[in-house]
Amino acid sequence: MSKITDPIDVLGAKAKAASRKLYSVTTDTKNKALTEMAKAIKSGTEQILQANNEDMRVAAAKGTTAALLDRLLLNEERVLDMAKALVDIADLDDPIGKVVDEWKRPNDLDIKRVRVPLGVIGVIYEARPNVTVEAAGLCLKTSNAVILRGGSLAFNTNKALVDILQVAASKAGVPDNAIAMIEDVSHETADKFMALQDLDVLIPRGGEKLKEAVVEKAKVPVLWAAAGNCHTYVDKDADIDMARNIAINAKVQRPGVCNAMETLLVHKDIAERFLPETIKELQENDVEIRGDETTKSLASDVKEATDGDYYTEFLDLILAIKVVNSVDEAIEHINKFGTLHSEAIVTADEKTAEKFKTNVDAAVVYVNASTRFTDGGEFGLGAEMGISTQKLHVRGPMGLEALTSTKYVIEGNGQVRG
Incomplete structure (x- = not known):
């Protein structure tokens, strides 16, 4: 496996060579490796948690927010979840070699479009140790080599995880250097990584600032997973109890993740019946409320919301609320302030739901x-x-x-083009 002290260019060359070898690794071998990696994560729980405890201590001393500390934190349950993720990947169908389309031309040429690996995938991410395991597992199953560059706050945890994954994968027959990690977490090294020509694609996983930095500096194609300024719109025809349960869950269950709700939009005709009790329950869960004038008139201890709040992915127990006049205004707000991530409507009206589904621009x-x-x-x-x-x-x-990508495979019997 790659020594994590290798210069970036050497690390890239080794990963590229490994990616060529991965083409011919069988599905059985990949699944065996994923299973062994999962077992190794479980058996290495104590080592992983010791490393994570050190990262948590340092992060807390730096004043890291509670939401980001939650992303960094590992416990026995979360370690088991990471191991389970690898087993789940092993259980999935292998897409490599799958024939996506096939047709025969009048000249008897047989044309197939077949799934193939991307090659070498670079992943640059913040303090989320689960990304280390998930990225390694997904890349292995798709016959891609991966170079991981995690954030400094999770360095010890990531190193412990990569050490364990590398050994288990190698013993199962995975080529050396298929899983690599960059130890130097300096900005200078990150810049070199983003310009590494041996990468076939670079994936930033983190907030909007990370995405913007990578898009600006990368010299290779970028596939980003970035901010989630997510909305829930409570329509005038919503079931109030359902809407309240959905809103509380979307904000409170885990506020520091990208699919948590950051703005609650409420139709004016249901606001008086919905907002007072909902805000009370949110505040009982330590959520700070920032609202427009109508929201402020319906509940106490509500700060005034600004456009800046509506643009913000808080990743914290903070929620912006706005009362709107119609579903059209809700859609307009979402398309202006959202980040194309995840958007929800609560309504019993099928036509309103259809308008929302059709006109909201989101993944x-x-x-x-x-x-x-x-x-x-x-x-x-x-x-x-x-x-x-x-x-x-x-x-x-x-x-x-x-x-994955695809390539065309054409089989003939001597055809030439006239």
């Missing part, structure tokens, strides 16, 4: 459900590389097929 649109379901595992895709808010190549949760 995922919900009717009568929480935005918290935007997740590869929840969608039945296994683990995910992130939630893409782009429109080219892939949109939404990036599972296995998102990490």
Whole structure:
């Protein structure tokens, strides 16, 4: 496996060579490796948690927010979840070699479009140790080599995880250097990584600032999984109890993740019946409310919301609220302030729901459900590389097929073009 002290260019060359070898690794071997990697994660729980404890200590001393600390934190349950993610990936169908389309031309040429790996995938991400395991597993199953560059706050945890994954994968027959990690977390090294020509694609997984930096500096194609400024719109025809449960879940269940609700939009005709009790329950869950004038008139201890609040992915127990006159105003607000991630409507009116689904520009649109379901595992895709808010190549949760391309394979019997 790659020594993580290798210079970036050497690391890239080794990963590229490994990616060529991965083409011929069988599905059985990949699945065996994923299973062994899962076992190794479980047996290495103590080592992983010791490393994570050190990262948590340092992060807390730096004044890291509670929401970001939650992303960094590992416990036995979360370690088991990471191991399970690898097993789940092993259980999924291997997309490599799958014939996507096939047809025969009048000249008897047989044309197939077949799924193939992307090659070498670079992943640059913040303090989220689960990304280390999920990215390694997804890339292995799709026969891609991966170079991981995690954030400094999670360095010890990531190193422990990569050490474990590398050993287990190698013993199972995976080529050396298929899973690599960059140890130097300086900005200078990150810039070199983003310009590494041996990368076939670079995936930033984190907030909007990380995405913008990568898009600006990368010299290779970028497939981003970035900010989630997600909305829930409570329509005038919504079931109030359902809407309240959805809103509370979308904001409170795990506020520091990209599919958490950041803005609640409420139709004016239901606001007086819905908002007072909902705001009270949100505040009982330590949520700070920032609202427009109508919202402020319906509840106490509400700060005034600004356009800046409506643009913000808080990743914290903070919620912006706005009362709107119609579903059209809600759609207009979402398309102006949203980040093309996940948007929800709560309504009993099918025509209103259809208008919302058709006109909201987002990777995922919900009717009568929480935005918290935007997740590869929840969608039945296994683990995910992130939630893409782009429109080219892939949109939404990036599972296995998102990490592949296609090539045409043409079989003939001597045809020449006249």
